[in-house]
Amino acid sequence: MELGYVPLGRTGLQVSELAFGTWRFGRKTDQDSIEIPEERAYELLDAYEEAGGRFIDTADIYGDGDSERWIGNWLAQRDRSEYVIASKVYWPTREDNPNFSGLSRTHVRRQVDAILDRLGTDYLDVLYIHRWDDATPAEQLMRTLNGVVEDGKVNFLGASTHVPDAWHIAKANEIAERYGFEPFTVSQPRYNLVNREVEDTYLDMCADYGIELVPWSPLGQGVLTGKYSREDMPEDSTASEDEGWEEYYLTEENFQVVDEVRAVAEEVDATPAQVSLAWLMHHQSVAAPIVGARTVDQLEENLGAATVELSGEQFERLAEAKASPLEGI
Numbered sequence: 001m002e003l004g005y006v007p008l009g010r011t012g013l014q015v016s017e018l019a020f021g022t023w024r025f026g027r028k029t030d031q032d033s034i035e036i037p038e039e040r041a042y043e044l045l046d047a048y049e050e051a052g053g054r055f056i057d058t059a060d061i062y063g064d065g066d067s068e069r070w071i072g073n074w075l076a077q078r079d080r081s082e083y084v085i086a087s088k089v090y091w092p093t094r095e096d097n098p099n100f101s102g103l104s105r106t107h108v109r110r111q112v113d114a115i116l117d118r119l120g121t122d123y124l125d126v127l128y129i130h131r132w133d134d135a136t137p138a139e140q141l142m143r144t145l146n147g148v149v150e151d152g153k154v155n156f157l158g159a160s161t162h163v164p165d166a167w168h169i170a171k172a173n174e175i176a177e178r179y180g181f182e183p184f185t186v187s188q189p190r191y192n193l194v195n196r197e198v199e200d201t202y203l204d205m206c207a208d209y210g211i212e213l214v215p216w217s218p219l220g221q222g223v224l225t226g227k228y229s230r231e232d233m234p235e236d237s238t239a240s241e242d243e244g245w246e247e248y249y250l251t252e253e254n255f256q257v258v259d260e261v262r263a264v265a266e267e268v269d270a271t272p273a274q275v276s277l278a279w280l281m282h283h284q285s286v287a288a289p290i291v292g293a294r295t296v297d298q299l300e301e302n303l304g305a306a307t308v309e310l311s312g313e314q315f316e317r318l319a320e321a322k323a324s325p326l327e328g329i
Contacts, residue, residue, distance in 0.1 A: 016053045025067035026063020047296045055288055061093065068115060086125060108141075112124070127157055129160065156185050159184045166202045188215065192280065193318060219302075225271075226272035253322060267314065268310065274308050278309075
């Protein structure tokens with residue numbers, strides 16, 4: 001199995017049809033252990049590369065910078081120009097000083113330099129704002145981001161979001177057009193078969209401004225893998241540790257989606273995770289879902305979604321398994 005390339009919207013870049021997310025690299029758990037230590041991080045990067053993967057996603061806060069450092073160590077043995085590397089800035093990088101967070105010019109420029117240093121590269125293919133910052137005026141933000149592009153440190157700009165904020169991104173791109181700044185051309189929202197909030201106005205906004213989606217959490221925090229049931233759940237799962245998570249994700253409505261995913265998976269001889277990823281890969285607004293994994297076996301299963309073909313009827317069945325937020329309006 002070899003991952004193919006797809007266009008990243010109007011950037012002109014060609015990227016792997018599944019991106020590899022590294023947010024677990026160096027991440028400390030509640031038990032004070034490291035979720036993915038350095039040696040396994042290299043094994044996962046090797047497995048992704050072996051499958052043809054060349055689109056790697058990280059952020060300045062992942063593993064307190066270790067994610068970027070390890071990717072940089074790994075890249076040092078390779079031709080940097082063959083890979084598309086994306087990182088993010090926004091969250092606090094120091095707790096003792098409020099100027100080490102947000103999207104002020106000071107923090108953005110400082111963090112871009114720190115990101116490049118950890119990655120051992122002189123440019124980022126994509127820089128995302130990790131969240132919107134209401135404390136920084138939109139014009140200042142776009143002027144600052146345009147500056148790092150003009151400096152040659154960043155090639156393209158993206159916006160990552162948890163709660164869809166279509167009007168913020170639209171406003172920013174209107175400012176960019178007015179002043180001739182680099183606009184946002186990529187968006188990284190949460191989107192999957194159980195989290196459908198972007199279908200409200202966000203997808204329409206992205207289509208209107210020519211913004212391509214690279215969704216995170218494509219498996220709905222594991223719900224769409226089929227590992228949870230109405231009766232029980234794995235003891236070491238997220239749900240078993242977080243009551244709020246269980247109330248939000250383990251609902252009858254979501255289990256009805258999983259039932260449909262299982263049915264389609266049986267029809268196409270694939271796993272529920274592969275079908276859920278394939279649904280996003282077949283979506284006209286999506287360039288490349290971001291997959292993550294704790295083990296090489298998990299990663300290889302996820303990457304197998306690239307071989308899954310869904311018919312138009314199967315795609316629609318999956319889409320209709322949960323009501324869109326626009327229904328009833």
